[in-house]
Amino acid sequence: MVNVCYQLGVECIEVVDYVIPQTDIGRLIGSSYSGFSIMGKGGLTENDNTVWDIVNVSVICPVKDAYKIITDSKIEKEYIRKAEQEQIPLVVAKRK
Secondary structure (H helix, E strand, O other): OOOOOHOOOEEEEEEEEEEEEOEEOOOOOOOOOOOOEEEEEEEOOOOHHHHHHHHHHEEEHHHHHHHEEEEEEEEEEEHHHHHOOOOOEEOOEEEE
């Protein structure tokens, strides 16, 4: 991640939430890429289902300038309603 940040001219990554332990989602800070979401996974945190655990994150929507990760089992209507009211597009990921 350090090399990615260096190549993009990013000053830092703000950690916002996690998908599974040591698999974090953050936001790039301090370049023309500021505000872009990024996900990083620790090398010792995998098993046979880790990729699917990450892909199963179904909705990511901005809440108070941070991203709240909502899984299939915990979709909260208030976040979806707020995003719709503010005309913020939701990102949806589904397993094929």
